[in-house]
Amino acid sequence: MIKVLILEDDPMVAVLNKQYLKEVEGFELAATANSFHGALEVIKTEDIDLLLLDIFMAGKDGLELLQHIRKKNEWKVDVILVTAADDVDSIQTALRYGAIDYIIKPFEFERFNQALTTYKEKYHWLKKQNSFKQEELDQKILYQNKKKHTSLPKGLTRNTLQVIVNAILEKGEEPFSTEEIAEKVQISRVSVRKYIKFLKEIGLLGERMTYGSVGRPVYLYVNKELTKSTLQHFF
Incomplete structure (x- = not known):
């Protein structure tokens, strides 16, 4: 199971994120936090695979936590932003510090599910590999090819x-x-x-x-x- 930490200071949004997470197979909620320091303590003491990170909160914000995690380089935590911040600076900063996806509030379950499912496929595929061929890396990680339907799936008329x-x-x-x-x-x-x-x-x-x-x-x-x-x- 992929262990997840949710950092969200809005209790209602945190509940929604937890409910959405339950709907995606293969993930386990390890903890929730509502502040920079609360999340950092969880990361220090537990093996967290994925952090669902909000930006706006009292005190130090989510981007500061992301930067701190990357600068320390002690914790192997992947990060998906789930935030209302839709400005270019926030998005670019998150991507520069290695965020693997960026979900802007308000969002639908479909987008949440897409982000986690894509992450899960990459996570398990990387666990099985020792080395890569360029074609495999491009297809599985860098430039994932989306299937385009040119005909109806079997069973549909x-x-x-x-x-x-x-x-x-x-x-x-x-x-x-x-x-x-x-x-x-x-x-x-x-x-x-x-x-x-x-x-x-x-x-x-x-x-x-x-x-x-x-x-x-x-x-x-x-x-x-x-x-x-x-x-x-x-x-």
Whole structure:
């Protein structure tokens, strides 16, 4: 398991980050902290693999902690920024000090999941290697190639995709669930879920996770770039 430290001084955001972390397989929350010194004590005493780091907080900020970690060069901690800081200086400073990803608040679970999943793949792949060939390094670490879908995945059909897309487009900018679309098009939730997953994977739908009255996560989807023209080559 990849051990994670969350540094976040906003209690509500810290809870959200912890909930999101639970949804991504392969990660374990080692500790949370709400200050520079609190996080530093955890890093000194525990084996932390990944730090989810906020910038804005009272006292010394997150970038100062990142710089301190790198200058000391004692702790092998990877860092992903999760912060409202969207200015160029903060982003450049974080990247110069080795941040492996940068998530700007507010963010959706999809972006969080993407960052951690990508990190997990690299983390485990590096653990298995002693040396690299340039092609392997480029593909796995430096220039990861994203698969471009030129045809529908096995099991999906053009006609059903078109029906589901039409139903989603009717929702406009309103968030929707798999169940809502399944009820509207009279297709099973399992089937609809496959099509929504495909549309999310190619970047046309966004995903949000909320918690219902019984505490279970509920996934809602929003239209990001979905139009009939963006899927024209599938019809």
